[in-house]
Amino acid sequence: MLSTRDLVAGYDERTVLDGLDLDLPADAFTVIVGPNACGKSTLLRTMARLLTPRRGTVLLDGTAIRELPTREVARRLGVLPQSPLVPEGVTVADLVGRGRQPYQRWWRQWSSEDGAAVDQAMALADVTDLADRPVDSLSGGQRQRVWIAMTLAQDTDALLLDEPTTFLDLAHQVEVLDLLHRLRVERGRTVVAVLHDLNQAARYADHLVAMRAGAVVAAGPPREILTADLVRDVFGLACVVVPCPVTGAPLVVPAYTGGNSAGAASLSVGGLGGSAGSESVGGAGGSVGSAVTGDPDSSTASVPGARPTTGDAATPLAGSHPSKGL
Numbered sequence: 001m002l003s004t005r006d007l008v009a010g011y012d013e014r015t016v017l018d019g020l021d022l023d024l025p026a027d028a029f030t031v032i033v034g035p036n037a038c039g040k041s042t043l044l045r046t047m048a049r050l051l052t053p054r055r056g057t058v059l060l061d062g063t064a065i066r067e068l069p070t071r072e073v074a075r076r077l078g079v080l081p082q083s084p085l086v087p088e089g090v091t092v093a094d095l096v097g098r099g100r101q102p103y104q105r106w107w108r109q110w111s112s113e114d115g116a117a118v119d120q121a122m123a124l125a126d127v128t129d130l131a132d133r134p135v136d137s138l139s140g141g142q143r144q145r146v147w148i149a150m151t152l153a154q155d156t157d158a159l160l161l162d163e164p165t166t167f168l169d170l171a172h173q174v175e176v177l178d179l180l181h182r183l184r185v186e187r188g189r190t191v192v193a194v195l196h197d198l199n200q201a202a203r204y205a206d207h208l209v210a211m212r213a214g215a216v217v218a219a220g221p222p223r224e225i226l227t228a229d230l231v232r233d234v235f236g237l238a239c240v241v242v243p244c245p246v247t248g249a250p251l252v253v254p255a256y257t258g259g260n261s262a263g264a265a266s267l268s269v270g271g272l273g274g275s276a277g278s279e280s281v282g283g284a285g286g287s288v289g290s291a292v293t294g295d296p297d298s299s300t301a302s303v304p305g306a307r308p309t310t311g312d313a314a315t316p317l318a319g320s321h322p323s324k325g326l
Contacts, residue, residue, distance in 0.1 A: 001026035001158065001190055002047055007056035009046045016042040017214045019056070024207065029184045029191045031201040034211035035235055040194045041082060041162050043211070047192070048079040048160050074102035078156040080147055082163055086135045092146050093131040096122055099153030118153050124179055125149035140167030148176060152183075158190040159183070165195065173197075177204050198235075202226050202250045210234050226250040 007020040016039045024030050032040045045051040047058050049065050058065045065073060078099075087095070099121065100114040122128045125145045130138065135146055144167050151159060159180070165173040181204055183189040195201045201208060202222040209219045212234045218225045228241050231252055238255035 001061055002192065003059040004043075004047065005057045005059065007043075007046060007053055007058065009042055009051055009053045009056075011042075015054075015214070017046070017053075020214070020216065022209070022216055022219070024190075024192055024209075026190050027184070027188050028206040029181060029204055030193070030207040030209060031205035032192070032194045032209045032211060033196075033198055033201050033234075034217075038211045039214040040211055042214075044160055044162050044192065044194055045081065048077060048081075049073060050079065050081065071102050074154070074156075076156055076158060078151040078154040078159045080151045080159070080161040080164055082166070084147055086143060088136060090135050091131065092122070092127055092133055092135055092138075092149075093118065095135050095146055096127070096149045096153050099150040099155075102154065117155055121149045121152035124152055126175065141169060141172055144168055145172065145176070148179075157188075159192070161191070161193040163194050163196065165197070165200075173200070180204070198226075198231070198252050199244075202252070203244065203247060222250050223248075226252070 002024040004020050004022045007017050007022075008015065010016040020043070022043075032043065034040050042051065046053050047065075049058070052066075060068065060073070060076065096118050097110075097114070100110075100117060103114065104110075119128075122131060125148045127142070127145050127149050130142060130146065135143060138146065144164070148161075148164060151161070161180075164180070165176055168176060177200060180191045180193065184191050184206070205222055207220065208222045208225060210217045210225070210230060217234055218230055226241060227250075228239055231237050231239050231241070240253050240255070241250050242253065243249070244251040
C-alpha cells in the first residue's frame with residue numbers, strides 16, 4: 001500500500017534518507033525501529049507528505065502521493081506526528097472533532113455521522129470522561145490519548161503514528177498498542193508506527209523494519225529477522241533473543257554490563273530462578289551462558305526453544321494475545 005522509491009530526504013544541508021526503497025504491506029501492523037536519529041521519523045514524515053523529498057517518490061496504492069489532492073490523502077492516511085502542538089483553550093471534544101475536517105464541505109457541515117465517529121474515537125482511546133476538559137490542562141499521557149482519538153476520528157484506512165506511546169505509563173502503552181492491534185485485526189486497518197521499545201515492537205508487529213543511519217537494515221516478520229546479530233548490528237547491543245514465554249514472539253534480553261565479576265552476574269527474568277553466573281530467561285530455570293559475554297556461539301538451548309542467533313520462536317501458547325501477561 002505504501003512504498004518509497006529512491007527516496008532522498010533531510011533537513012537543510014543534512015541528508016537523512018539517501019535512495020531508500022521500501023514496501024510496507026497493506027492490512028498489517030508495521031513497526032519501524034532503530035537507534036535515535038537513524039531516520040525513522042523522517043521516513044514517516046515523508047510518507048505522510050509532511051516533509052517534501054529532495055528526490056524520489058512515495059507511492060500510495062501505486063500512485064505518487066504528491067499527485068493526490070490533499071483532502072483525498074487526509075481521508076486515506078491518518079497521521080500522528082511527534083509532539084503535536086496543542087491549540088490553546090481547545091477542549092478534548094473539539095480537538096477530536098477536528099479529525100472530521102476532511103469530510104467537511106461548505107454545503108455539508110457537522111453531521112450525526114461526524115458526531116458518532118468522534119464519540120467512538122473517544123471511547124476507543126478512553127478519553128470520553130475528558131471531553132469537556134481543555135487539552136492544555138491534561139497530563140502528557142492524557143494529551144497523547146486525545147491526539148490518538150483525533151486520528152481515529154479521521155476514520156482512514158491507514159494510520160501513521162510517530163512514537164504513539166510517548167508519555168504513557170506502561171498500562172496505557174499496552175492499551176494503545178492493543179487498540180492498534182484490534183484496528184488491524186478487526187477492521188482491516190493498515191498501521192505504521194515508530195516505536196522505541198524493541199520488545200513491544202516484536203510483540204505487536206506483523207512486519208518489522210529495522211533502520212540504521214538512514215537505511216533499512218532488515219525488514220520482515222519479527223520471528224524471521226529479529227536476531228542477536230541484528231540487534232548488535234543496529235543498536236550496538238550485545239544480547240540474547242529468546243521466545244516470549246506468553247506469545248512466542250522474540251524477546252530481547254540485553255547482556256549483563258554491571259560492575260560485578262562475570263562469575264557473580266545473574267539476571268533472572270520471570271522470577272523462577274536460574275544457575276549462578278548466567279542469565280535465566282523467561283523463568284525456564286536454565287542458563288544462557290553467552291548473555292554475560294554477548295558471544296552467540298556459546299549460547300545453548302537450555303531455555304526451551306531459545307535460539308539467540310536465529311531468533312526462532314517457540315509456538316505461542318494457545319489463545320495468547322499480544323498484551324496478555326506483559
